[in-house]
Amino acid sequence: MNLQLIGKKALISGSTKGIGLAVATLLANEGARVIVNGRSEESVSSALERIRKEVPDAVLEGFCGDLAEATTAGELLQRIPIVDILVNNLGIYRPKPFEEIQDDEWRQFFEVNVLSAVRLARGYLPGMKERNWGRIVFISSESGIQIPPEMVHYGMTKTALLAVSRGIAETCAGTGVTSNAILPGPTRTAGVDVFVEKVSGGRTFDEFQQDFFSTVRPTSLLRRFATPEEVAALVAYVCSPLSSATNGAALRVDGGVVRSCF
Numbered sequence: 001m002n003l004q005l006i007g008k009k010a011l012i013s014g015s016t017k018g019i020g021l022a023v024a025t026l027l028a029n030e031g032a033r034v035i036v037n038g039r040s041e042e043s044v045s046s047a048l049e050r051i052r053k054e055v056p057d058a059v060l061e062g063f064c065g066d067l068a069e070a071t072t073a074g075e076l077l078q079r080i081p082i083v084d085i086l087v088n089n090l091g092i093y094r095p096k097p098f099e100e101i102q103d104d105e106w107r108q109f110f111e112v113n114v115l116s117a118v119r120l121a122r123g124y125l126p127g128m129k130e131r132n133w134g135r136i137v138f139i140s141s142e143s144g145i146q147i148p149p150e151m152v153h154y155g156m157t158k159t160a161l162l163a164v165s166r167g168i169a170e171t172c173a174g175t176g177v178t179s180n181a182i183l184p185g186p187t188r189t190a191g192v193d194v195f196v197e198k199v200s201g202g203r204t205f206d207e208f209q210q211d212f213f214s215t216v217r218p219t220s221l222l223r224r225f226a227t228p229e230e231v232a233a234l235v236a237y238v239c240s241p242l243s244s245a246t247n248g249a250a251l252r253v254d255g256g257v258v259r260s261c262f
Contacts, residue, residue, distance in 0.1 A: 003240035006031030010239065011076075011083045011124075013037050013067050013116065014090030016047040018189035019139060019235075022228035023087055025051050026236045028058035035061045035080060037090075068112040070119060077123040085239045086124050088117035089139045091157070093191075095150040106153055113157035114164070121168060125177070133176040135239045138165045140181040142254040158183075162250050169248030178247040180238050185254030186217055188225035221256025 005027060015024040016038035028034045028051055036051070038044040044062040051058050063080065065072040067090055091113045096105070121136050128134025143151065144158030161181055168179040186192070193205070200208045213220050234253045237243055252258060 001242075003030045003236060003242060005085075005236075005240055008032045008084040008239075009035070009082065010085035010087065011035040011037070011063075011080065011120070012087040012089055013120065015087075016043040018191065019184065019187060019228045019231050020087070020089040021047055021050070022232035023089065023235045025054055026229070026232045027085070027239065028055045028060060030236060030240075032085065032239075033059040033061070035063055035083070037063045037065070037067060037076075039066045040064060067120065068116045070115075073116065073119040073123070076120075082127050083124055084128070084133065085135045085137075086120055087137045087139065087235060087239065088120060088161075090116050091139065093151060093154045095195075096153070098149070098152045101153050106156075109153045109157050110160070113154070114160045117161060118164060121164070121179075125168065125171075128177045129172065129175055133241075134178075135243075136165070136168060136177070136179040137235055137238055138162075138179075138181045139235070140165070140183050140250065142183050142185045142252065142257050144183065145258050145260075165250070166248050172247065176244070178238075178243065180243075180246060180248070181250045182231065182235055182238065183250055183252045183254055183258075184226065184231045185220065185222070185252075185257040186212070186225050187228060187231055189228060192225065217257050219257050219259045224255075226253065226255055 010027045010032045012020050012024045014020045015036045024034050024036050036047050041064050044064050048060050048062055067073050138161045140161040141158040143155040144162050147155035165179050165181040196208050213223050231253050
């Protein structure tokens with residue numbers, strides 16, 4: 001399918017690995033001009049190299065910096081003042097008992113997962129409205145609907161993104177600008193692989209996966225971790241002109257974990 005993205009300028013925050021990298025690669029493959037972001041020069045350079053291996057004619061740019069920092073976000077907006085597509089993917093997660101989560105950690109999760117997205121959306125939205133075209137996408141999570149007891153602070157931030165996304169969409173009524181949230185379910189990213197290695201107790205990944213979906217996420221219909229590419233496919237569609245009638249939506253690519261038809 002031609003997603004009609006040739007020449008569109010797309011920024012994906014936190015795009016040196018996982019879902020962000022998969023989105024960047026797919027958008028580049030569709031002809032978009034892609035800006036890859038990561039915290040270090042090494043991670044950005046490595047991601048650009050990986051994308052070019054898959055998409056030799058990709059039009060790419062890198063921006064190194066922690067976009068959870070307001071000053072860094074300001075530097076980005078000065079250097080790259082116009083984008084057609086903004087994918088807010090930057091985020092952190094960390095399992096921890098609720099009773100042990102201190103104020104500083106609550107603030108950190110909100111700063112990284114929510115305010116980083118708010119700042120970029122606030123910076124790029126006026127230009128999108130002026131040009132009467134734009135796509136803002138928030139990578140939320142099924143954890144924003146079914147708050148995980150092992151990561152209440154993480155779930156809180158993903159619920160907040162749903163509110164921000166819908167609220168922005170309301171301000172775009174009657175324009176060519178859309179704002180939507182994507183809700184992935186358990187996805188096999190590099191971070192998940194590291195986590196599984198730490199907690200698996202010597203089990204293989206397949207053994208851990210089978211136990212995880214039997215006991216921790218038993219409502220999954222997919223019965224396995226999704227791949228970043230499976231999530232990226234939905235994100236790419238929402239970024240495209242083909243999705244003009246999709247606005248203010250919370251779109252699940254959760255493998256059926258959320259037990260609801262709505």
